[in-house]
Amino acid sequence: MPDTLPLSSLCLPGMLKAIESGTFQITYTLIFNRNARYSGIRVIDIRLAIVDSKLIAYHGIYPQRTPFQEILRNVHDFLTAPATCRECIVMSIKQEDFAKTSTLDFSLLVHEEIFKGPGGREMWYLKNRIPCLGEVRGKVILFSRFGRDGEGWEGGREGLGIHPLRWPDSEKSGFSWQCKDTLVRTHDWYNLPSFLAIPEKFRLASQILLPPVNSPPMPTLSITYMSAASFPLALPPTVAKGVGWPSLRLGVEGINSRFAAWLLNHFTRENGDTPGDKKGGEGPRIRGWVLMDYYDQPTAALTPLLVECNYRGRKRGEEGW
Numbered sequence: 001m002p003d004t005l006p007l008s009s010l011c012l013p014g015m016l017k018a019i020e021s022g023t024f025q026i027t028y029t030l031i032f033n034r035n036a037r038y039s040g041i042r043v044i045d046i047r048l049a050i051v052d053s054k055l056i057a058y059h060g061i062y063p064q065r066t067p068f069q070e071i072l073r074n075v076h077d078f079l080t081a082p083a084t085c086r087e088c089i090v091m092s093i094k095q096e097d098f099a100k101t102s103t104l105d106f107s108l109l110v111h112e113e114i115f116k117g118p119g120g121r122e123m124w125y126l127k128n129r130i131p132c133l134g135e136v137r138g139k140v141i142l143f144s145r146f147g148r149d150g151e152g153w154e155g156g157r158e159g160l161g162i163h164p165l166r167w168p169d170s171e172k173s174g175f176s177w178q179c180k181d182t183l184v185r186t187h188d189w190y191n192l193p194s195f196l197a198i199p200e201k202f203r204l205a206s207q208i209l210l211p212p213v214n215s216p217p218m219p220t221l222s223i224t225y226m227s228a229a230s231f232p233l234a235l236p237p238t239v240a241k242g243v244g245w246p247s248l249r250l251g252v253e254g255i256n257s258r259f260a261a262w263l264l265n266h267f268t269r270e271n272g273d274t275p276g277d278k279k280g281g282e283g284p285r286i287r288g289w290v291l292m293d294y295y296d297q298p299t300a301a302l303t304p305l306l307v308e309c310n311y312r313g314r315k316r317g318e319e320g321w
Contacts, residue, residue: 001310002321003134007141008182008221009319010133011209011309012090013302014043014291016227032074032089039296040307043090043143043289046071049097050106055113058096068113076118079138088125088136090289094145107147114142128158129180130221132320174208183216187224194233195243195252201228202258209288222288226255240293256292256302263305267312285313 001010015036032044048068049058055068075091078084095106115121125131125141142161150156150163157163164177164184170191177184187208192201208222228239244251266286286309295303314321 001133003132003137005133005320006130006182006219007088007090007133007136008130008219009287009321011287011306012042012289013040013295013306014045014090014092014289015041015295016045016225016291016293032071032078035296037078037084039300039303041295041303042088043092043291044075045092045094045291047094047096048106048110049095050101050109053109055109068110069117072113072117072119075140076123079119079123079140086137088133088139088141090141090143092143092145092291103146103148104151107150108152110146111153124161126153126155126159126161128160128163130162130182130219172204174204179221181218183218183220185212185220185222187222190225190228191230192228192234192239193230195238197234198228198239198242198252198255199258201239202226202255202262205255206259206262209286209290211285211287223291224288225291226259227291227293228255236293241298254298256294256297257299259292260299260302260305263302263309267305267308285319287319 032041036044046057046068047059048055050056057066057068057071075089079087079089093110095101095103097106114124119140123138123140125136125139131141144161144163145167147153147157147160147163150158150160153159162179164179164186166175166177167186167188168175170189172189174185174187174189176186185208187205189201189204192198205224205226208224212220226240227236228234229236238254240254240256242252242254242257246253246257263286290306292302
């Protein structure tokens with residue numbers, strides 16, 4: 001990919017929950033595991049809480065038992081390996097213990113652990129704008145869903161990475177915010193009434209990846225969360241992987257297989273060729289950062305299809321190409 005490409009014009013697969021474990025109580029790990037790295041995952045969603053004065057991965061009320069420093073070591077190893085040192089990672093960080101920890105204390109500890117962690121400050125891109133690929137090779141782009149006014153960070157809010165000032169809770173229709181000269185369109189409707197809302201969730205989460213109907217007078221970035229979670233009828237595994245036997249019309253198909261079929265349908269319908277053909281041309285422009293639960297289940301095709309989107313619809317002189 002050319003260095004001139006802004007990250008807003010890329011299709012970046014991302015992961016939230018990577019591995020399911022446990023029996024009655026479901027827990028998850030957010031480690032950037034080897035399979036995720038090499039399958040094309042480039043956005044990772046990290047939820048943290050302070051435990052014994054250290055940052056630990058959490059999701060909701062469930063501890064992941066993974067220290068933030070372990071995640072940083074994992075990412076640093078990836079970004080310094082000879083084969084992958086020209087890659088970049090977008091890391092979304094969100095506070096999960098706001099009920100008992102002040103937002104300032106949390107923000108200051110993130111700052112401390114980042115600056116003292118593997119790679120130190122040099123591993124991070126902390127400007128509050130959407131960079132071009134050439135600016136961030138070998139770096140982590142911070143996407144800060146914490147920190148408010150940036151107190152304690154060099155440059156304040158402008159040194160806190162990509163930093164949305166508003167994030168409505170479970171907004172069904174999505175919302176937009178501006179990051180300097182880029183309009184960020186966001187979908188994060190997660191509180192589904194039941195698994196029967198999966199088709200509507202998928203429709204809303206996927207359509208934001210297509211070009212806006214009325215072209216805004218600025219570049220756009222789409223960020224969509226394919227995940228959802230509500231107790232007891234829309235748990236994350238159910239939303240991602242479905243329930244019952246959908247192929248036999250007994251159950252509801254999950255988000256992930258719907259998404260893979262949707263992408264493949266766009267490729268074959270509009271290009272008249274196969275996803276393996278990387279000649280570009282007049283294909284659909286599917287762009288954005290896509291965060292998924294269980295990104296390789298029930299099909300391993302989803303992430304490769306999203307990577308393929310980067311080669312579709314490219315025209316010289318457009319989108320930084």
